[in-house]
Amino acid sequence: MAKDKPTKLKARLPRGLADRGPAELAGTRAMLDTIRRVYELYGFEALETPFIEYTDALGKFLPDQDRPNEGVFSFQDDDDQWLSLRYDLTAPLARHVAENFQDIAKPFRSYRQGWVFRNEKPGPGRFRQFMQFDADTVGAPTVAADAEICMMAADTLEALGIARGDYVIKVNNRKVLDGVLEAIGLGGDDNAGRRLTVLRAIDKFDKVGIEGVRDLLGEGRWENPAAKSGDFTKGAGLDEYEIDTVISFVTLQSGDVTPLEDITGLAAGARANGHEVNNYGSGQFVESNKGVVNHLRAMFGNYATSAEGIEELAEIADLAEAAGYSRDRIRIDPSVVRGLEYYTGPVFEAELTFEVKDEKGRPVRFGSVGGGGRYDGLVGRFRGEAVPATGFSIGVSRLAAALSALGKLKAATEYGPVVVVVMDRDQTGHYMGLVKTLREAGIRAEMYLGNPKNLGNQFKYADRRNSPCVVIQGSDERAAGTVQIKDLIEGAKAAAAITDNAEWRESRPAQFECSEAELVEKVKEVLGHHGVPYGAARG
């Protein structure tokens, strides 16, 4: 009989998804605790919604398609209704608020954290399942709510260990953009398509540079402009004058032009307080949000829609400044576009400003690690009236990926349990008794459950589990009422010099004997010596 090899099933993980080990879980848990602490400090309260929503609650275009799997994972219920895995936490929040509108005290301030899913092509820092941590204020029309969200975003990133200057919260306002677009004749519903193209072009500013944006606003752009090869992106088809207008808006802060605030009268005082003040000709100037806002006023203040947005930005800048958040943390930046569909006013984006490199030394683009904005229309979709709302979302998974790529995510060695080795199979009950004693003292412990015939294997196991120590009791010890405790951490150090195997075995480094009654006390000494937490000290 020919032996047919059973066809092995290939074990493989779908792309864009990831298993998480103990170290990563511990790191994520610490991040979540930190974020939660900041959010709660600001007065937000917890809320959780399910992973699954009706598809039409998430977006407006889906239900009429055959397979609404563009971007979202969807499937049909028994009753043929389309369900989807949530792709963010904002739409479910809007549904929750609308559904429980009467019972919710407004302004409603809530936070929530959880997995979201996107059916898109994954990449570095882009996953198909990732975690977000949101905070939203629903029912507050004031821009103070927006300003507060920005400040909280800054506080959160710093609480996570990102130094001031290594991140920035960029702020813009959709109304300013809308006004500019109206001014160049792209207002109205029939220009929605071109408007979108313009917004996307602006969004790519830091990726393709000023010339790239110029091409995208005009005829279009090749993936490799020099060789005119690769993918071609069709442009918005604007003329020279229109392009110049848009470019002047975008570069206002982000690129070549940095508007400066004239502080001639204030410079002396600023210097006295230790601020750096640049000299430009006769007047004295400093980079500031107020400078950007003044510049916007001068250039676009005569467009009604823009003016409204500019004044909102001015107020956010003032509020932030008054609270001590200056341009190094919260920055008015007209190139920020974001969330093209549902944002109605201020939009925010959290960016890391330091460069992260991959293992080959090439710079990695992680994109924004958080974002948000005002979405006055989202809750209103479920009701007849507009409900003002603003919120912010941290991309926990992406931020964790960025931090660990940078080596900033503390990869503290996770110690395993104390292992009680099995020397005599017929004493299993007694060994488990030792384990129980340790557990009752709050010490992680387990008896070796593998094949106990070779004692060496049990040590190898304990070594791999990163156990701080093992407990040994053979017939000699049992007769004497004692146990051997072997400190594996200390032993590894002590044995580093030994090269001869026989000597290695004989020396039994870092091993000592104690009475069974002293077991807990002595193990605690070993754990304490190495800083291994136990009992209440464990997280």
Next chain:
RNA sequence: GCAGCUGUAGCUCAGUUGGUUAGAGCGCCGGUCUGUGGAACCGGAGGUCGGUGGUUCGAGCCCACCCAGCUGUACCA
């Protein structure tokens, strides 16, 4: 979706102008060592060479198509 690159052991990769039975390092398992982790030495398991078809006396290598992965780009409500 579009473009480029890459598919050989669990991982990283060799593999001559096409030539018997496809290799190495690491890892894994076992032994030296059934009362002691590491090192060392010895041994072992593990491959439809991504798939299908073609050219050839002969294909891991050449050709066509397909599939998968990576990178970029587009899309991302």
